[in-house]
Amino acid sequence: xxxxxxxxxxxxxxxxxxxxxxxxxxxxxxxxxxxxxxxxxxxxxxxxxxxxxxxxxxxxxxxxxxxxxxxxxxxxxxxxxxxxxxxxxxxxxxxxxxxxxxxxxxxxxxxxxxxxxxxxxxxxxxxxxxxxxxxxxxxxxxxxxxxxxxxxxxxxxxxxxxxxxxxxxxxxxxxxxxxxxxxxxxxxxxxxxxxxxxxxxxxxxxxxxxxxxxxxxxxxxxxxxxxxxxxxxxxxxxxxxxxxxxxxxxxxxxxxxxxxxxxxxxxxxxxxxxxxxxxxxxxxxxxxxxxxxxxxxxxxxxxxxxxxxxxxxxxxxxxxxxxxxxxxxxxxxxxxxxxxxxxxxxxxxxxxxxxxxxxxxxxxxxxxxxxxxxxxxxxxxxxxxxxxxxxxxxxxxxxxxxxxxxxxxxxxxxxxx
Amino acid sequence: xxxxxxxxxxxxxxxxxxxxxxxxxxxxxxxxxxxxxxxxxxxxxxxxxxxxxxxxxxxxxxxxxxxxxxxxxxxxxxxxxxxxxxxxxxxxxxxxxxxxxxxxxxxxxxxxxxxxxxxxxxxxxxxxxxxxxxxxxxxxxxxxxxxxxxxxxxxxxxxxxxxxxxxxxxxxxxxxxxxxxxxxxxxxxxxxxxxxxxxxxxxxxxxxxxxxxxxxxxxxxxxxxxxxxxxxxxxxxxxxxxxxxxxxxxxxxxxxxxxx
Numbered sequence: 001x002x003x004x005x006x007x008x009x010x011x012x013x014x015x016x017x018x019x020x021x022x023x024x025x026x027x028x029x030x031x032x033x034x035x036x037x038x039x040x041x042x043x044x045x046x047x048x049x050x051x052x053x054x055x056x057x058x059x060x061x062x063x064x065x066x067x068x069x070x071x072x073x074x075x076x077x078x079x080x081x082x083x084x085x086x087x088x089x090x091x092x093x094x095x096x097x098x099x100x101x102x103x104x105x106x107x108x109x110x111x112x113x114x115x116x117x118x119x120x121x122x123x124x125x126x127x128x129x130x131x132x133x134x135x136x137x138x139x140x141x142x143x144x145x146x147x148x149x150x151x152x153x154x155x156x157x158x159x160x161x162x163x164x165x166x167x168x169x170x171x172x173x174x175x176x177x178x179x180x181x182x183x184x185x186x187x188x189x190x191x192x193x194x195x196x197x198x199x200x201x202x203x204x205x206x207x208x209x210x211x212x213x214x215x216x217x218x219x220x221x222x223x224x225x226x227x228x229x230x231x232x233x234x235x236x237x238x239x240x241x242x243x244x245x246x247x248x249x250x251x252x253x254x255x256x257x258x259x260x261x262x263x264x265x266x267x268x269x270x271x272x273x274x275x276x277x278x279x280x281x282x283x284x285x286x287x288x289x290x291x292x293x294x295x296x297x298x299x300x301x302x303x304x305x306x307x308x309x310x311x312x313x314x315x316x317x318x319x320x321x322x323x324x325x326x327x328x329x330x331x332x333x334x335x336x337x338x339x340x341x342x343x344x345x346x347x348x349x350x351x352x353x354x355x356x357x358x359x360x361x362x363x364x365x366x367x368x369x370x371x372x373x374x375x376x377x378x379x380x381x382x383x384x385x386x387x388x389x390x391x392x393x394x395x396x397x398x399x400x401x402x403x404x405x406x407x408x409x410x411x412x413x414x415x416x417x
Numbered sequence: 418x419x420x421x422x423x424x425x426x427x428x429x430x431x432x433x434x435x436x437x438x439x440x441x442x443x444x445x446x447x448x449x450x451x452x453x454x455x456x457x458x459x460x461x462x463x464x465x466x467x468x469x470x471x472x473x474x475x476x477x478x479x480x481x482x483x484x485x486x487x488x489x490x491x492x493x494x495x496x497x498x499x500x501x502x503x504x505x506x507x508x509x510x511x512x513x514x515x516x517x518x519x520x521x522x523x524x525x526x527x528x529x530x531x532x533x534x535x536x537x538x539x540x541x542x543x544x545x546x547x548x549x550x551x552x553x554x555x556x557x558x559x560x561x562x563x564x565x566x567x568x569x570x571x572x573x574x575x576x577x578x579x580x581x582x583x584x585x586x587x588x589x590x591x592x593x594x595x596x597x598x599x600x601x602x603x604x605x606x607x608x609x610x611x612x613x614x615x616x617x618x619x620x621x622x623x624x625x626x627x628x629x630x631x632x633x634x635x636x637x638x639x640x641x642x643x644x645x646x647x648x649x650x651x652x653x654x655x656x657x658x659x660x661x662x663x664x665x666x667x668x669x670x671x672x673x674x675x676x677x
Binding site: 365366367368370371372373374375376377378379381382385386388389390391392393 | 473474475476477496497498500501502506507509512513515516517518519522523526527530531534566567583587
């Protein structure tokens with residue numbers, strides 16, 4: 001058997017419930033796939049020892065999450081209250097009956113029959129249904145939150161807390177019907193030595209609109225694998241903002257397809273790393289029709305000996321004439337020992353398109369620092385102001401009154417440690 | 418305003434400085450007293466802007482010898498922020514854009530840094546907003562610029578107004594304005610010059626660096642200095658600027674030839 005963590009697979013509960021078939025498929029695939037290796041381009045830069053260590057953790061066993069920590073991201077007793085207009089759902093392995101939650105008008109849970117028809121479709125469209133990290137999720141996830149959204153609905157906050165010392169997996173599927181309008185904030189909260197795997201599938205019907213925030217905050221030795229997959233019909237508007245901070249190992253892959261073009265997509269990301277952390281964002285956007293638009297900005301800040309990776313893939317096949325896509329990767333190195341790998345990957349076959357990309361890796365701008373110092377602002381404070389400004393550009397795009405979580409100060413505290 | 422009894426604010430003695438491997442200042446001497454307005458003119462590359470940056474403490478400029486004494490202290494011993502806190506202000510020729518940093522917050526932090534040095538109480542957000550709105554009048558600046566990132570997307574004129582706004586808030590003892598008139602249309606020039614005039618007091622001093630008489634039509638200097646090859650070649654009153662406007666700088670070459 002190629003898979004080196006057979007014990008982990010054997011430790012999983014027997015396939016059962018709604019995801020029984022998916023679990024069987026995932027486990028079988030993992031045995032065939034084995035662990036990723038450096039010879040695979042997509043995993044070349046990943047710290048495989050840390051990846052392997054994911055399987056030292058047992059899958060959720062039913063213990064309640066510890067709530068003794070003072071940090072409001074780790075302790076659910078002191079989570080800030082939900083945005084006044086919105087509502088909150090907690091998605092973790094501990095919630096047995098997620099489809100029994102009360103949801104506002106405009107949200108309906110998918111029936112088992114509906115789910116069996118659509119589950120995995122977006123993964124397939126985004127060409128990642130057989131990806132190793134997806135199969136890990138499919139092998140282990142036992143719960144799924146699946147919602148259909150109609151009309152303009154209240155904002156939704158999904159919290160995905162970690163189970164300390166355990167591996168947890170969640171799966172979410174959202175179908176936004178024609179003209180539906182949603183603001184979604186996902187808070188993925190790691191803790192201690194834990195690992196999480198999340199797979200998200202989103203379908204946006206014609207004219208649907210989704211402003212989507214994904215905030216993943218690690219802590220300790222936590223690890224994260226995430227696949228955010230999105231299908232967009234024409235005239236839909238999808239705006240994703242991602243924040244990654246504090247993971248020993250973090251690999252998140254937003255993958256998106258404009259099914260017939262003529263849609264708008266924006267992806268803005270920020271990853272902050274320190275110590276010996278490694279964070280990777282791999283995005284993939286494909287236009288399967290004409291006149292689609294993409295605005296993408298990925299930022300990173302790497303301190304100490306940390307490693308930040310961005311891989312931005314854009315595919316513009318012949319059918320995607322008049323595509324207008326722009327991708328910018330901006331990276332800030334705070335230490336000579338930190339490492340940044342950034343790679344734009346544009347595959348353009350259509351000949352009447354406007355696609356631009358750029359990547360910068362720099363230290364804090366000396367002219368900006370001097371300008372501030374020449375106004376009496378101390379070097380340390382000037383540095384903090386610059387970092388705050390750098391992070392704010394992305395944080396300010398998050399939906400659902402993110403100030404409730406005091407996220408910006410939390411991110412900036414990273415640099416004081 | 419020249420007063421025989423006024424105190425010396427800034428004294429530069431035999432200043433030599435370089436950037437990278439190139440020596441730019443070659444023994445510059447200058448004395449500025451309270452209440453005075455000085456103008457430094459000269460060709461491109463004569464060292465005017467270098468002098469401004471050396472006084473402000475730009476880390477790329479290395480002083481190789483000489484002294485700069487500000488209110489009795491050796492300015493060259495101080496970090497750039499300490500110079501600013503103690504009352505030295507540099508108005509930038511090209512004010513820097515700082516994306517993501519709110520102009521209002523930047524101004525507040527800078528103002529409080531200066532106030533701390535002066536032993537004044539720190540201003541909270543509300544008190545500062547009152548102060549800054551009052552100071553906006555000095556340069557007729559739209560309050561909307563406070564909400565934007567520092568200088569980001571500002572026109573040339575707006576950036577220069579923002580510089581003078583900072584000068585108004587920081588109340589420096591000596592202000593060095595590096596080509597504040599560059600990139601300004603006539604109306605903006607008048608507004609900026611009017612701001613500088615309003616801020617000139619008997620107990621502070623201003624050093625204008627400029628190429629053009631048009632700024633000096635609005636701000637009358639007490640002294641005009643002509644710089645060439647990293648030192649001051651000639652000093653006169655405001656009439657010297659008029660003479661330069663007429664005759665240019667060719668006489669500098671003749672003077673050099675005669676010296677050689």
